[in-house]
Amino acid sequence: MSFKPKTLAAGIAFALAAPCHAQAADSADLAQIRSEIKQMQQSYEARIASLEARLKQAETDVKQAASQAREAVATAAQPAPARGGDNINAFNPGISLILSGLYSNLSHDPANYQITGFHLPSSVLGDIRPQRGFSLGESELGISANVDQLFYGNLNFAIHPDNTVSTEEAFIQTTALPQGLTLKAGRFFSGIGYLNAQHAHTWDFVDAPLAYQAFLGGQFNNDGVQLRWLAPTDTYLEIGAEAGRGANYPGTGRDKNGAGATALYAHIGGDVGTSNSWLAGLSLLATSPQDRQWDDVDAAGAGVTNGFTGNSKLWIADGVWKWAPNGNAHDTNFKLQGEYLRRVEDGSLVFDTATAATPGTYSATQSGWYVQGVYQFAPYWRAGLRTERLDSGNVDYGVNNANLLRPDYAPVRNAMMVDYNPSEFSRIRLQLAQDKSRQGVSDNQIFLQYQMSLGAHGAHQF
């Protein structure tokens, strides 16, 4: 091997060096030197031979070890009996943890945050109001597993920045109903729209679209039942119906038999070639809020609290288009998404519930939309733009028209983001936005956010 050239080189060096030395010495010395050289030569040759033998042996050993290891791996990997044996934890559900943190820099104090022209209860405003400085973003703990041969169960806790924990979802779902039917019961995000059923950590922007904040308080979850049917067609067609308590905005808490919220939706979707996929839907959410209160300022500039009781119908049209070359979204892809929300409410309104308590009628038709595009321009890197607008529409307070203002203002927000995703499980995002939700206030916002996913592998939802 590589030893041989070295042996040769050593030999030549020796041969050259030896005569030089020899000329300077007498013949007796010469004989002695010769015999010494011979001894050295012999000893070197013996040592080199032994080294070569050892090397050869080592090489065979390595080869043997490698083949033994391969065999060992192969045997170990025989379709093995399920590991765990008598481990009582073997049936523990899958646990996934989302850790999220946020730094927000807002040019305006969010204390008086509101969406002008939209009557949001103070609890909802508390949820959607941005915070300045460092905060714990919405971290989540999810636990899920099959219950048995018929059911699947899932629980999701959301850990909020203010140190409270809420139950986002806690539902069971059938896995064995035939004919494309799935029944879900418990607390779950409603299937209306495109974004509503998706958890916050899968959103492409830090915050929910303005229209979702104004009409759904960010995201609508419900305690109730949901029935979904997938049509037996090659084109995707899904129809869903829900009935539930409807305790969350736009509904209100209630103590009544029957359902306080019903929802109906249909989604249709498919592929265009191998590079494009799409999904479009139409949804209706009907709730019947009882004395839904909000804080407002009356015509005289005084703070009042009003209450609405009646019917609320929210329509959502949604559409998503995704492009990835040859369907391979790994390197580059593009996603275009938009939703239009329109809410019609009518019923009765009590003006200034605390003192005057003037009853009257109420009817309002309001709408809003957002459009966003997110482009993954390189592995790990995505950039996105979102533009959105609300229309406070026609609001009729009946006899209270004289008491309440009806501002002619269209809230607008524009945002851009860049995020870096070093793996499927981590994301760091920068978002810049100009928020004109409040009349007369243009809030320039900078958000820096991380979202990390630990434990059970997340789902690649469309």
Add this chain to the structure above:
Amino acid sequence: MSNRLLKFVFSAALGSFAVPAFAALNIFACEPEWGALAHELGGDKVDVYNATNAFQDPHHVQAKPSLLARARNADMVVCTGSQLEIGWLPILLRQTGNPKIQPGKPGYFEASGYVRMLEVPSSVDRSLGDVHPGGNPHIQTDPRNIGMVADAMAKRLAEIDPANRAYYQSNYKSFAGRWQAAIVKWEKEAAPLRGMPIVVHHKAFIYLENWLGLNELAALEPKPGVEPSSGHLSEVLAQLQRQPAKAVIRAAYNDGRGSEWLAERAKIPVVVVPFTVGGSERAKDLFGLFDDTVQRLLSALK
């Protein structure tokens, strides 16, 4: 007249939704190699839908509407398993409302359950990259694995569709015979490849290496599923100065920049193997897949 018009409108409406044929067994194949195998064994008794193509990274697929619609009507899903499809298959199955293809049912078939898994980690941690607790899932790069899966799949087809048991069995016999002969041929052709030092893009070729005796020196991905970084590529290049390789190997769906960069500097060829059926012109079926793979590897030795 109005009757005909009605008929036309009705059939047009139905046609737009293309109700699938009822006679054949609907097979939903997660990857094209299993679709091709189902086709070999099921012949005209099965209707195969491939959920992904050779240019898609099977780790990164979404539960998109078209896949949900196809899984809804499937009598059987045939997938690799070993968590290759962990990101999208569980959610797909949960949303289809199709009890036939749920895990544990005969209609749920995982190929990795029937072969000897390699690179089974003794412990897993996400800091190690995209590792699979059940072992390296890219089992289809060794044709002997496909032979073992074929046996299991034929039995499963017969279990689901007992009326055609004899048909599947005879198809399997015919396939197994041709496959065995082909393996002998490929092994003979590939004899010069034994000991060939290679660099791979993703650690996706362990079964191929094990079969043909290739010697993997390094991977371009610093960790499985992590894109090659310039720092890591330089390290691999330095390693190749000491320990030369004959070729850089990548799958059809891998981005080519990393392997091109290295190949140019190390003065070795890049071999783009089809990796699955449809990954190259010649890889039209399973036989073509290995014909082409072996030929492409041999061409790197010239």
